[in-house]
Amino acid sequence: MADSYMANFRFSPNSNQAHRIHWAPWDQAAFAKAQAENKPVLLSVSAVWCYWCHVMDETSYSDPEVAHYINQHFVALRVDNDHRPDINARYNVGGWPTTAFLTGHGGIIGGATYLPPEQLLAMLQEVQRAYQERKPQLYDQARALLQQRRDQVGRAAAGHPVDQSLVDRIARNVAGTYDPLNGGFGGEPKFPNAPALQFLVHLVRTTGEEFYRVMLEKTLDRMAASEIFDGEEGGFFRHCAKADWSVAQHEKLLEDNLALARVYLESSLLLAKETYREVACQTIDYLMTHLYDEEVPGFHGSQGAHSNYFALPLASRCTQTEPLVDPSCYVNGNAQAVSLLLDASWILARPDLAVPALDTLATIDTMAQEGRLSHVYTRTGPAAGPAFLNDWAHLLNALLDAYNFTSEDRYLDRARQVAEEVMDRFSAGASGGFFDIEEGADAQGYLRIREKPLPENMVMVMALLKLHHASHDDHYHQLAQLTLSAYGEAHRDYGLLATSYGLAIHRFLTPPVEITIEGRPEDPATQAMHRAVAQVPYPHLLVKLLAATATNGGARALVCLNTVCLPPISDPAALVDTITRMTSGQDSPFENILERFTAGTILPP
Numbered sequence: 001m002a003d004s005y006m007a008n009f010r011f012s013p014n015s016n017q018a019h020r021i022h023w024a025p026w027d028q029a030a031f032a033k034a035q036a037e038n039k040p041v042l043l044s045v046s047a048v049w050c051y052w053c054h055v056m057d058e059t060s061y062s063d064p065e066v067a068h069y070i071n072q073h074f075v076a077l078r079v080d081n082d083h084r085p086d087i088n089a090r091y092n093v094g095g096w097p098t099t100a101f102l103t104g105h106g107g108i109i110g111g112a113t114y115l116p117p118e119q120l121l122a123m124l125q126e127v128q129r130a131y132q133e134r135k136p137q138l139y140d141q142a143r144a145l146l147q148q149r150r151d152q153v154g155r156a157a158a159g160h161p162v163d164q165s166l167v168d169r170i171a172r173n174v175a176g177t178y179d180p181l182n183g184g185f186g187g188e189p190k191f192p193n194a195p196a197l198q199f200l201v202h203l204v205r206t207t208g209e210e211f212y213r214v215m216l217e218k219t220l221d222r223m224a225a226s227e228i229f230d231g232e233e234g235g236f237f238r239h240c241a242k243a244d245w246s247v248a249q250h251e252k253l254l255e256d257n258l259a260l261a262r263v264y265l266e267s268s269l270l271l272a273k274e275t276y277r278e279v280a281c282q283t284i285d286y287l288m289t290h291l292y293d294e295e296v297p298g299f300h301g302s303q304g305a306h307s308n309y310f311a312l313p314l315a316s317r318c319t320q321t322e323p324l325v326d327p328s329c330y331v332n333g334n335a336q337a338v339s340l341l342l343d344a345s346w347i348l349a350r351p352d353l354a355v356p357a358l359d360t361l362a363t364i365d366t367m368a369q370e371g372r373l374s375h376v377y378t379r380t381g382p383a384a385g386p387a388f389l390n391d392w393a394h395l396l397n398a399l400l401d402a403y404n405f406t407s408e409d410r411y412l413d414r415a416r417q418v419a420e421e422v423m424d425r426f427s428a429g430a431s432g433g434f435f436d437i438e439e440g441a442d443a444q445g446y447l448r449i450r451e452k453p454l455p456e457n458m459v460m461v462m463a464l465l466k467l468h469h470a471s472h473d474d475h476y477h478q479l480a481q482l483t484l485s486a487y488g489e490a491h492r493d494y495g496l497l498a499t500s501y502g503l504a505i506h507r508f509l510t511p512p513v514e515i516t517i518e519g520r521p522e523d524p525a526t527q528a529m530h531r532a533v534a535q536v537p538y539p540h541l542l543v544k545l546l547a548a549t550a551t552n553g554g555a556r557a558l559v560c561l562n563t564v565c566l567p568p569i570s571d572p573a574a575l576v577d578t579i580t581r582m583t584s585g586q587d588s589p590f591e592n593i594l595e596r597f598t599a600g601t602i603l604p605p
Helices: 028-036 051-058 064-073 085-091 117-133 135-154 164-177 194-207 210-224 254-270 274-291 331-347 351-369 389-406 409-426 454-471 474-485 490-508 524-534 572-583 593-597
Strands: 041-046 075-080 098-102 108-112 376-378 513-519 541-547 556-561
Touching (some): 041 051, 064 117, 098 117, 108 117, 164 490, 254 274, 351 389, 389 409, 454 490, 474 490
Parallel strands (some): 041 075
16 A cells, blocks of 8 residues: 555554555545445544554454455445544444445445454455345345435424424433433443533523432532543543443543533533532643644644553653644634633633634634635644534634624624535525535545534524624524424434534524623622623523723623613622513513613613
């Protein structure tokens, strides 16, 4: 295999012989070769952070008999999950590493996750024999699976009502999967499931129901005290093998830690628990110390896998080589880092966090403005691969968060432009929602199907709602409604991932209350205002921050609903009470609130 090809593949950092397999990249030439030589395709989907991917490289793919058999009878493709999430989303068979067997046209024959050498060799022989003896039947099976996937995409179509009952249904699903013994959701292996936790934070705040509070507190307490949290260096591991949060898989991913830091940060305000604030701080410090790269500037995607290092106490770790950090950065994760750090800079009174946040945003947005946005980038610039809906949607959201943070119109102008880019590249038109990839004439296999994944679409909905509020352009609100309508039934296919749908619907159904907090981040009065806002039981709050000294010292909040704004409020308790009375008991979300404040002065917006 050519050295230039080999540079595209990331094998285990430990000693292995996996490179002896004649790996090829995912492209048209590889599938043409499989068809011309009448060979099935072996697709290996791995990840740089994945411990068992490394083990498979070091054992199964290093086995001489396995390597020889693959080279003789298969066209072998190697795909990096983090570089090509579009391929992973379509071909992953239940985890990493994925070992999938395909027809020469990209249809699925079968697959498995980790396989030791003898089992892999047996499966290779079985697939090769079936391909020679029963090829027509395998192609029929592959075409049937392809049609099922097309039908699945068709389920996400506009025309369903968007109402409160969907929020309630999803909330019941969350409660139904809760583990009352250990906290968290589901059994083994146990994942933190940050989207479900974020929805739970929302439910605690907006409903005031005690059982939601118990679910949230027990889960956060158990996680913070368990093996899934690295109490030495900070940050969360990807999952635990056991339901009681033990036997952690020692892989730290940027996106997981960003989401969990936000959950603990918001919960620290909502539940007034200092321990949650400490966990959020430790997690952010881990990201800044181990994953942030000033030379990019940006955050690397992960650290791991290493089975021994993270089990050591900090003093012993200092003498060991740290697990490798992914040299690549990813647009979607870095855009999420921007949003988290901007919020944390105020909530934690750490204005220094805003600098790397805005620097990172500048890196991403410059690539987008120059027409060079790629999902993957490094210190040398963007890679040659595509960017996806997930990248553009999170970039849009980060630009709007930067606008709210700085009040600089240039961020709003760029948000408008990025929204237009997303609509041009990914819109599904009248059927509602957005496709995950751009249309490609040379797309192979399942990439011929442009899918509409719910989580990425909900990122777009949240961003469109923010953009509608900032720009007063109703088109963005209509797009959000059309997108939500597309998942009225399709959300059932997503399990706990549908929690982002419930959150988006609840915000869509209520007009935003805009709260502008004026004050110095480090001022206790400003911090008190933040805590007060976190207690407001209203589904749709837009919090803006203005670094300034209030006229009477301390901090104050300016509150607006629709076109009506109230006089400045300096007392945190009065802020909660005012917004609660302002928004409660409305038959219509657009009730004239002038009638509720006949004793006060109503200011123009």
